[in-house]
Structure formats: C-alpha cells, structure tokens
Amino acid sequence: MTNRPLTCEQFDAALSDYLENALDPAERTALESHASTCDRCRALLAELSAIPTEAGALHDLEPSRDLWPAIAQRIAAPVVALPGAAARRERRPSVRPWYLTPASLAAAAAVLIAVTASVTALAIRTGRTSAPAGAVAANNPAPAAQPNDSQIDIPAPAPRVTNASATRPNAVPVQEVYAREIAELDSIVRDQRSHLDTSTVTVIEKNLHIINQAIAQSRAALARDPNSGFLHHQLNDALNQKISLLRTVALLPART
Amino acid sequence: MLTATMEDVVTTIPSEEPTSDVALAAAGDRQAFERVYRANVQRVFSICVRMCGDRGRAEELTQDAFVRAWEKLPLFRGESAFSTWLHRLAVNVVLNDRKVLGRERARAANGDDDEDGEALYGASAPPSHADRMDLEAAIELLPPGARRVFVLHDVEGYRHEEIAEMLGVTSGGSKAQLHRARLLLREALNR
Amino acid sequence: MCARFVSALCLTAAMAATPALLPAQRQHRNDDDETSRVDTTVALSSGGVVELSLISGEIKVTSWNRDQVRIKASSDGGLLQFDATNGRVSLTVRSDHDDMGDTEYDVTIPAGARLITHSVSADITTDGGSDVEAHAVSGDVSVSNVTGRATIESVSGSLTATHVGHGLRVNGVSSDIKATDITGDINAQSTSGDIILGSTHSSFVHTETVSGDTRFGGTLDRAGRYDFHSHSGDIVLAVPAIGVTFDISTFSGDVQSDYPMTLQPGSEVGQKHMEFSINGGGARVTAETFSGGVTVERPGHSSHED
Numbered sequence: 172m173t174n175r176p177l178t179c180e181q182f183d184a185a186l187s188d189y190l191e192n193a194l195d196p197a198e199r200t201a202l203e204s205h206a207s208t209c210d211r212c213r214a215l216l217a218e219l220s221a222i223p224t225e226a227g228a229l230h231d232l233e234p235s236r237d238l239w240p241a242i243a244q245r246i247a248a249p250v251v252a253l254p255g256a257a258a259r260r261e262r263r264p265s266v267r268p269w270y271l272t273p274a275s276l277a278a279a280a281a282v283l284i285a286v287t288a289s290v291t292a293l294a295i296r297t298g299r300t301s302a303p304a305g306a307v308a309a310n311n312p313a314p315a316a317q318p319n320d321s322q323i324d325i326p327a328p329a330p331r332v333t334n335a336s337a338t339r340p341n342a343v344p345v346q347e348v349y350a351r352e353i354a355e356l357d358s359i360v361r362d363q364r365s366h367l368d369t370s371t372v373t374v375i376e377k378n379l380h381i382i383n384q385a386i387a388q389s390r391a392a393l394a395r396d397p398n399s400g401f402l403h404h405q406l407n408d409a410l411n412q413k414i415s416l417l418r419t420v421a422l423l424p425a426r427t
Numbered sequence: 428m429l430t431a432t433m434e435d436v437v438t439t440i441p442s443e444e445p446t447s448d449v450a451l452a453a454a455g456d457r458q459a460f461e462r463v464y465r466a467n468v469q470r471v472f473s474i475c476v477r478m479c480g481d482r483g484r485a486e487e488l489t490q491d492a493f494v495r496a497w498e499k500l501p502l503f504r505g506e507s508a509f510s511t512w513l514h515r516l517a518v519n520v521v522l523n524d525r526k527v528l529g530r531e532r533a534r535a536a537n538g539d540d541d542e543d544g545e546a547l548y549g550a551s552a553p554p555s556h557a558d559r560m561d562l563e564a565a566i567e568l569l570p571p572g573a574r575r576v577f578v579l580h581d582v583e584g585y586r587h588e589e590i591a592e593m594l595g596v597t598s599g600g601s602k603a604q605l606h607r608a609r610l611l612l613r614e615a616l617n618r
Numbered sequence: 619m620c621a622r623f624v625s626a627l628c629l630t631a632a633m634a635a636t637p638a639l640l641p642a643q644r645q646h647r648n649d650d651d652e653t654s655r656v657d658t659t660v661a662l663s664s665g666g667v668v669e670l671s672l673i674s675g676e677i678k679v680t681s682w683n684r685d686q687v688r689i690k691a692s693s694d695g696g697l698l699q700f701d702a703t704n705g706r707v708s709l710t711v712r713s714d715h716d717d718m719g720d721t722e723y724d725v726t727i728p729a730g731a732r733l734i735t736h737s738v739s740a741d742i743t744t745d746g747g748s749d750v751e752a753h754a755v756s757g758d759v760s761v762s763n764v765t766g767r768a769t770i771e772s773v774s775g776s777l778t779a780t781h782v783g784h785g786l787r788v789n790g791v792s793s794d795i796k797a798t799d800i801t802g803d804i805n806a807q808s809t810s811g812d813i814i815l816g817s818t819h820s821s822f823v824h825t826e827t828v829s830g831d832t833r834f835g836g837t838l839d840r841a842g843r844y845d846f847h848s849h850s851g852d853i854v855l856a857v858p859a860i861g862v863t864f865d866i867s868t869f870s871g872d873v874q875s876d877y878p879m880t881l882q883p884g885s886e887v888g889q890k891h892m893e894f895s896i897n898g899g900g901a902r903v904t905a906e907t908f909s910g911g912v913t914v915e916r917p918g919h920s921s922h923e924d
Contacts (some may be wrong), residue, residue, distance in 0.1 A: 187602060187603070187605075187606035187692050190606070190609075191587075191602060201589065206582070215613070218613045218616075218617070219609050219610070219613055221830050222562075222581065222609050222612055222613065222616075223580075223581040223609075225562050226562065226566075226577070226581035226582045227581065227582065227584070228560065229473075229563065229582060231469035231472075231473045232469065232472055232473045232476050232563075233469055233472070234468065234469075234472050234485075234486050234489065235482070236486070236803060236821070237785055237803035237805075237822065238468065238472075238486055238489055238789070239461060239464055239465075239468075239491075239787075240492050240803075240805050240824070241490050242464065242490050242493045242494055242497075243457065244497075245490070245494045246457065246460070246494055246497045247457075263796070293728055312434055340586070355643065367755075368739070368756070370774070371755055371756055371773055371774060374756075374773060374774040374791060374792045375773065375791065377760065377792070377810070378792055378809040378810050378828075381809060381810050381828050381829045382809060382828050385828050385829075385849040385850065385908065388849070388908060388909070389849075389908060392869055392908075395735055396889075399889065401867050401869070401889055401891070401906070402889075404906070405849070405869065405906070405908050408826065408827065408847055408849070408906075409849060412807075412809060412826065415807070416791060419771075419773065420773075421789065423755055423767070423773070424736070424738060424755070447706070458734075458751065458753075458769075461769070462732075462749075465749065465767070
C-alpha cells in the first residue's frame with residue numbers, strides 16, 4: 172500500500188472490509204486519513220458505524236396476542252399407556268416435588284413427552300379445517316387395542332363415509348385419533364382413581380358423564396345432518412373437553 | 428444462629444432458577460415450559476419478526492419454534508447456554524419456513540431479490556407513522572437476503588462463518604450482503 | 619440438569635424449631651408430636667420465585683415492598699421442608715404416613731416476585747405478585763392484584779381472579795370461575811362450572827364449558843376476538859354499543875338480542891346461525907352452543923330478569 176491518498180471510490184470499495192476489521196494497519200490508516208479530509212466519506216463512515224451499535228440495542232418486540240394457548244394445545248402430547256406402569260410405581264425418596272409426581276404416572280409422565288404431539292395437533296386442527304386424509308393417516312399409527320373393560324364410554328369411530336360423499340375426508344381418521352387417545356388416557360385415569368379422594372372421583376365421574384352426554388347428543392344430531400360443519404365442530408369441542416379432562420386427571424397429584 | 432446460617436448461604440449460592448425451569452421442562456413439566464416460554468417469547472418473537480419481516484407470520488413461527496423447542500428439549504445437553512440454543516432453533520425455524528413459503532414471496536419480489544433490492548426503498552412509501560423512519564421499520568423494508576444477514580449479524584451477533592453455514596452462502600457473500608444492508612439502512616434512515 | 623434439586627438450604631424445621639421435643643420422644647415417633655413450624659424471613663432477588671406446596675390446610679399469600687420473603691408455616695403431622703437460594707424460595711411438606719393433618723402457610727412475598735402454589739384440598743388465597751400460578755384439586759383458589767399473568771386451576775374448587783394486569787388462564791372441571799378487572803388475554807375453561815367475566819379489558823377472550831353458563835361483561839376492543847363455546851350452558855353477553863360483528867350459532871338453543879340481528883338464510887337442519895354487525899362491525903364476537911341459549915344484551919340491562 173502506498174501513501175497516496177485514496178479516492179472516494181477506493182474508500183467505498185474498502186469500507187466494508189474496514190468495518191469488518193479486515194484491513195491491515197496501513198490500509199486502515201489510509202482510509203481514516205481520507206475520511207478526515209472528505210466530508211462525504213466521513214459522514215458515511217460515521218453513519219455506517221453507528222448502525223450495528225443501534226441494531227445491537229434494539230428493544231425486544233411483543234406479539235400482539237398471547238401465543239401460549241396454541242402452543243400448549245400443540246404440545247399436549249397423546250398419552251401412551253405403559254404396560255405395567257402401575258406396577259412400576261414405587262415409593263422411593265422423591266427427587267421431584269410431590270405435585271409433579273402424579274400417583275399413577277411415575278413412568279407414564281416420561282412418556283407424555285416422548286410421544287410427538289403431531290397427532291393431537293393434527294386432530295384438533297383438522298377438526299376445523301380439512302387437511303388431506305393422507306396426512307392424518309401418515310402421522311397416525313394403527314389404533315391401539317382398546318381396553319375392553321373400559322368404564323368410560325369410548326366413542327366409536329364415526330361411520331365410514333366414502334370419498335365421493337365425504338365433505339370432510341379426514342373425519343374418520345380424526346375420530347380414530349380421538350378414540351385411541353381417550354382409550355389410553357382412560358386406562359391411566361382408572362389406575363389413578365384409587366389414589367384420589369372419593370369426592371374428587373365423584374366430581375370427575377359426574378363431569379365425564381356430562382361430557383359423554385354432550386358427545387352423544389352431538390353424534391345423534393350429526394347422524395341426522397352429517398354435513399353440518401357446525402356439528403362436527405361441536406363434537407370436536409366435546410371430544411377435546413373429554414381429552415382435556417382425562418389429561419387433567421391423569422396428571423393430578425395423589426392425595427398423599 | 429439459624430438466620431446467620433441462612434444469610435451465609437444466600438450470599439454464596441448463585442440462583443439456580445433459570446436452569447431449573449429448563450430442566451423441569453426437559454423432563455416433561457409443561458408448567459415449567461410455560462415459564463420458559465414467558466421468559467423467552469419476546470426474544471424469540473423479535474428474531475422471527477426481524478428475520479421474516481411479517482408480524483403475523485412471525486407469531487406463527489414463534490409458536491412453531493416453541494413447539495420444536497419442546498420436542499427437542501430432552502436433547503438439550505446444556506453445552507451452550509439455553510438462550511443460545513433456543514435462538515438458533517428459532518432462526519432455523521424461520522429459515523426452513525422460507526424454503527417452503529418464501530419462494531412465492533421471493534418470486535413476487537422480483538427474482539431472488541438479491542440483485543436490485545434498492546428498488547424497494549426507491550418505490551415504497553415510508554411507513555405510515557414516519558417522516559423519519561426508525562431502524563426497526565427500515566429493517567422490515569430491507570430485501571429479504573440482506574435483511575436476514577443484517578439481523579443475524581448486527582442484531583443477533585452471529586459471525587459471518589456461522590451465518591454462511593445457516594444460509595448456505597459463502598462467508599464473503601454474507602459480508603457483501605451485510606454491507607449492502609447497512610448502506611440501504613443508512614439511506615432509509617437519512618431520508 | 620438436576621441443579622435445582624441441590625438445595626442450598628434444606629431445613630427440616632421440626633428439628634430446629636421445636637426444641638421442646640425431647641430425643642426420647644422423637645425416637646418413639648409419636649405422630650401427634652410431629653408438629654413442625656417455620657417462622658423466618660429470607661432475602662429474595664428481584665424477579666425471584668416463591669414456590670409453595672401443601673396437601674391440605676391453607677395457603678395465604680400477601681405481598682409487600684421489600685425484597686424479602688416472610689414465612690410463617692405450621693403443620694400438624696407433616697415435616698416442612700424449606701429451601702432458599704437468592705433466586706428461589708420454596709416450602710413444601712412431606713410425610714411418610716398417610717394422614718399428615720392440616721398445614722398452614724402464611725407468606726408475604728415481594729410485590730415483584732413470581733409465585734407458584736400447589737395444593738390438593740387446601741384453599742389458596744393470594745394478593746400481589748408479578749406472575750402467579752395456583753393449582754389445586756379440590757381447594758378453592760383466589761388470586762388478586764397480579765401485575766403480570768395469572769394461571770389458576772382446580773378440579774372442584776371455585777376459581778376467582780381479581781385485578782390481573784397481563785393475562786389470565788383458568789381451568790376448572792366443576793369449578794365456578796369468576797374473573798373481575800382483568801387486562802390482557804383471557805382463557806377460561808370449565809366442564810360444568812359457570813364462567814363469569816366482569817369488567818375485563820381484553821382483546822382476546824376464549825371460554826369453553828360443557829354444561830356451565832357463561833356470562834361476559836367486559837369492554838371490547840374493535841380489533842379484538844371474543845369466542846364463547848358451550849354445549850348445554852347458556853351464554854349471556856353484555857356488549858357495549860361499539861362496532862361489533864357477531865357470529866352466533868346454536869343447534870337447538872334460543873337466541874335473543876337487544877341489538878337487531880338477522881337470521882342467515884340456508885341454515886342447516888335445526889340450526890340457527892346468525893351473523894350481524896352493529897355500528898359498522900369491528901370486534902369479532904363468536905358464540906356457539908348446542909342446546910344452550912345465547913343472549914346479547916346492552917350492559918346494565920339484564921333480559922334475564924324480564
């Protein structure tokens with residue numbers, strides 16, 4: 172590098188490297204000395220240098236609405252009943268606080284996170300919109316065997332409709348997703364009951380009955396008017412309520 | 428005697444609190460994860476807004492980022508700070524979204540935007556409130572390629588090598604985009 | 619990863635605070651003598667967390683303008699376990715036998731502290747705090763004067779929130795929900811309990827019940843969204859005469875409105891669907907029921923009393 176003064180064009184060309192600290196000392200000096208004599212280039216340098224500082228000091232922005240409820244819904248993973256989950260329950264010195272150790276879920280709690288949430292999210296979302304049936308099926312493993320001694324009314328899958336007449340091609344798989352998840356939660360909840368006090372169990376059973384009635388009424392209406400989007404929506408709301416209640420119960424802390 | 432013991436402890440033990448919500452969330456505690464969300468949502472949302480330039484879309488991407496974080500949290504090993512891990516994850520969510528959605532936008536915005544983004548400033552009116560634009564608004568109006576590099580480098584503090592890897596460009600390309608972004612911003616801020 | 623559980627201070631309060639208990643008695647482990655107490659004040663850094671949990675009894679929390687947590691606690695038959703770092707104070711109770719009797723917490727927290735409480739049958743009452751979480755099973759929960767966000771849950775206890783500054787989420791099963799003077803997003807869900815929202819200032823409200831009634835009486839933001847869902851419960855909306863767009867659907871319930879409304883043509887079998895706007899439209903209000911009634915009324919006028 173010679174000591175010849177830079178032109179503005181040379182200054183512009185070297186400016187990026189200057190700001191990146193990628194010039195050697197002689198080049199830096201040449202650039203700075205040009206800036207000290209040229210108003211245009213001095214202003215350019217000062218303003219460009221200020222931008223990263225200002226950018227680093229930008230305040231965080233706030234979403235226009237609470238984004239959590241939708242996240243919570245999506246991460247509410249299906250519960251998979253573990254064989255022998257109850258048997259594995261043990262009273263070891265508690266590492267987790269008692270309220271994070273639901274009575275029936277010492278093992279199943281871990282499973283709550285292990286299973287991806289996509290099935291539930293899909294079921295809930297496609298209840299309202301219409302995703303391709305294939306998408307649901309792809310994410311939906313074969314329905315698990317339902318316990319045949321279930322005390323809770325497990326909704327039977329909706330009558331299968333042919334593709335030709337189906338306004339909601341995803342209706343059947345979604346119902347199966349619900350049925351499967353409800354069955355699995357139900358078995359965990361049954362295990363849980365003996366660890367809850369009787370008045371709480373009474374409240375839960377009464378409310379499950381209320382929801383089951385709502386499901387039955389929505390189904391009956393839907394049978395008469397199978398294409399009603401409103402009724403599909405109502406049914407899905409009731410099924411979601413049931414899942415939400417079962418999940419709440421599954422995660423309730425034990426009485427002791 | 429008891430109080431003395433306590434004060435000793437209080438002054439010597441650093442707070443373990445932020446680590447603990449992350450650890451609880453990793454173990455499947457949704458309430459702890461909600462606290463993690465509350466503590467980080469503005470940061471993540473800011474990254475998403477500035478990277479994608481669309482507030483509505485950024486809200487959805489923020490949700491996607493936290494769902495991804497929840498799914499991947501059990502794999503978080505604590506090798507980096509949690510915030511670093513989360514921000515990087517958010518950046519990836521935005522960039523992956525670009526691959527799917529951005530193509531239409533890029534096409535609409537004249538090819539790959541990268542050649543003559545200057546036209547955006549020339550043509551578009553300044554944002555509604557402004558005689559003089561603030562930096563936030565000016566970033567939003569940058570052409571997408573320059574905006575991403577600028578946000579990652581000057582706002583988020585990533586190095587060119589990291590940015591090059593994330594965006595699939597060369598380090599030199601990243602530097603060039605950054606310089607162009609700064610020149611465009613200067614122009615916008617001075618008008 | 620389990621750093622949280624490395625207690626900076628683990629104080630089995632029974633040992634320290636019941637000096638009258640003789641070693642000989644302790645060896646007999648007479649349950650009746652296992653009373654324990656905590657009565658202390660510790661420092662808490664700004665934005666710190668106070669975490670309180672117990673099974674039965676009562677949790678009472680108030681706040682003050684000091685960076686300190688004052689704790690007075692006693693348990694009939696359990697052992698209080700008290701941990702404190704400068705960022706987190708926690709108090710819980712444990713017992714190795716089934717009946718630990720009642721436990722009472724009386725705690726004063728810094729006004730800016732985050733508060734997390736868990737109980738089974740204990741009632742929880744809180745006043746103050748930045749973000750407050752309160753979870754119970756059969757206990758009643760009442761939170762007030764929360765500057766940030768409140769999250770409250772119970773299966774059968776009543777749920778009450780008053781004066782919350784930045785959002786509220788409420789979940790109950792048979793719980794009645796009452797929320798008054800709430801700013802920020804509101805999410806409320808109960809299976810059979812009633813939901814009553816009064817004096818709310820929110821641009822996002824979402825409620826869901828199966829058989830409970832819902833009553834809303836808050837301000838509306840023209841850019842806001844307000845969704846109310848029920849199966850058989852009634853929904854009563856006291857709506858001020860600003861720009862509102864209504865979308866009301868019911869399968870077999872009645873719809874009444876103080877404002878003029880129109881029935882959309884082509885409604886499905888047995889179903890009523892009404893979409894109408896007042897004052898040019900704006901805030902989006904959606905109400906859906908299966909068999910419950912929907913009433914839209916002007917504030918201060920209750921058509922229920924007619």
